[in-house]
Amino acid sequence: MSQYVFPVTYTLFVWWFSTGVILYLNGLPRWTFKWTMVGTTFVLVMALIGLVATRDDTRTTGAYLAFTFGLLVWAWQEVAFLLGYVTGPRRSDCPTGSTGWRRARFAFMAVMHHELALVVLGAAVLAATWGGANQTGMWTFLILWVMRQSAKLNVFLGVRNLNEGFLPDHLKYLQTYFTRRPMNRLFPVSVISSTIVAALIWQEASVLGLDAFDATSLTFAATLLTLAVLEHWFLVLPLPSEKLWDWGLRSRSPEVADQPPAAPPEDDGPSGDLKLRAIQRVFR
Numbered sequence: 526m527s528q529y530v531f532p533v534t535y536t537l538f539v540w541w542f543s544t545g546v547i548l549y550l551n552g553l554p555r556w557t558f559k560w561t562m563v564g565t566t567f568v569l570v571m572a573l574i575g576l577v578a579t580r581d582d583t584r585t586t587g588a589y590l591a592f593t594f595g596l597l598v599w600a601w602q603e604v605a606f607l608l609g610y611v612t613g614p615r616r617s618d619c620p621t622g623s624t625g626w627r628r629a630r631f632a633f634m635a636v637m638h639h640e641l642a643l644v645v646l647g648a649a650v651l652a653a654t655w656g657g658a659n660q661t662g663m664w665t666f667l668i669l670w671v672m673r674q675s676a677k678l679n680v681f682l683g684v685r686n687l688n689e690g691f692l693p694d695h696l697k698y699l700q701t702y703f704t705r706r707p708m709n710r711l712f713p714v715s716v717i718s719s720t721i722v723a724a725l726i727w728q729e730a731s732v733l734g735l736d737a738f739d740a741t742s743l744t745f746a747a748t749l750l751t752l753a754v755l756e757h758w759f760l761v762l763p764l765p766s767e768k769l770w771d772w773g774l775r776s777r778s779p780e781v782a783d784q785p786p787a788a789p790p791e792d793d794g795p796s797g798d799l800k801l802r803a804i805q806r807v808f809r
Contacts, residue, residue, distance in 0.1 A: 528585070528737050529730070532744040535589070539596060540752050545773030547600065551607040551693055552776030558608045565604045572597035573653050580657025588661045588741040591654075595665030598650055606639050609695045613637040619701040632681055632702040643670060661742040668746060672753035675715045676760070682709035684760040690767050690774065708761055716757050723750040 550561050575594040579587050605611035615634035623631055633640070647670060654663045680687060683706035692699060730743035759766040767774075 528740045529744050532588075532592075532741050533748050536592075536745055536748040536752070539593070540749070541769060543596065543600060545770045547603050547607065548691065548770055548773030549776045550604065552774060555695075558610075561604065562608060562610055565601050568597055569601040572601075573649055576650060576653035576662045579662070580654045580659050583658050583738045585737045585741050587659050588738055588745065591659050591661035592665050592742075592745045595650065595662035596669075598646055598662075599666055599669045602639065602642050602646055605642065606636075607693060607696070609693075611638050611642045612696070613639060616698065618698050628702070629681070635699060635702055636677075659738075659742070661745060664742075664746050665749060668749050668753065672719065672750070672756075675711075675719070676753075676757060679709060679712050679715060679757065679760060680704075682711055684708065684712065685763070686760050686766070688760075688767060691770075693777070712757070712761065716754060719750060719754050719757070723747055723754060726750065 550557075553561070572594040575590060576598070579591045579594065582590070602611065613633075613635045614637060615631060619628060619631050619635075647666060650663055650666045654660055680703050683704035685705065685707055687700070687703045687705055689697075689700050689703075726743055726747040730740055730747055735743075756766075
């Protein structure tokens with residue numbers, strides 16, 4: 526039983542906690558962004574190295590490590606996007622009156638670099654795990670990628686909850702590419718198809734006689750896909766899903782300055798004291 530309970534619990538915690546951390550870092554003053562990006566890039570490199578090191582590790586710990594490394598690779602593009610480093614060549618509002626393919630083209634230009642980064646990261650994960658017995662990291666990244674693309678399309682076509690509160694001020698222009706409506710025709714297709722796939726993975730994970738590694742790896746994939754389906758429902762149901770990450774949004778406050786706090790003035794020493802005395806004599 527532990528081979529199911531522990532992976533489910535771990536996935537739930539990492540999903541909730543990592544989202545909050547990313548939102549918190551994104552809400553810090555802009556001068557911290559470069560340091561956040563440097564740190565996240567270092568983590569990305571370590572995660573890719575970790576995927577290479579664990580691609581033939583078929584122990585239960587190997588599944589946990591590969592799953593975590595796959596999530597860390599995904600986290601890089603989340604951070605890079607929300608900080609505004611990897612978005613697209615178009616960084617302005619959608620032109621008023623744009624519809625159809627014209628609006629779709631503008632929307633793609635707004636996130637083009639982000640989409641290309643996903644392709645590069647996906648290729649890197651594929652290369653890191655190629656030929657290995659442990660494909661947990663690859664499936665983790667693939668599930669996140671496919672379901673994120675589905676969520677983007679649904680937000681573009683129209684859903685009830687757009688979660689604009691997650692967007693920082695420097696990305697507010699992206700709201701103009703969203704559409705608010707109760708639902709769109711793609712949504713049922715997205716939810717039904719992904720639910721069927723999740724059910725099939727759960728069924729495979731529960732097969733009797735399955736070894737601990739396969740059961741753990743499949744449980745990670747099934748739980749992650751189930752959470753992605755839940756996130757899709759958050760887009761249309763009247764639920765305050767943003768409340769789950771209120772703690773991550775607390776770092777956001779009116780930005781006083783775009784630079785770090787100024788250093789205290791240097792002590793002028795004796796010469797400074799002489800200047801002060803001279804000024805005091807003038808005003809006596």
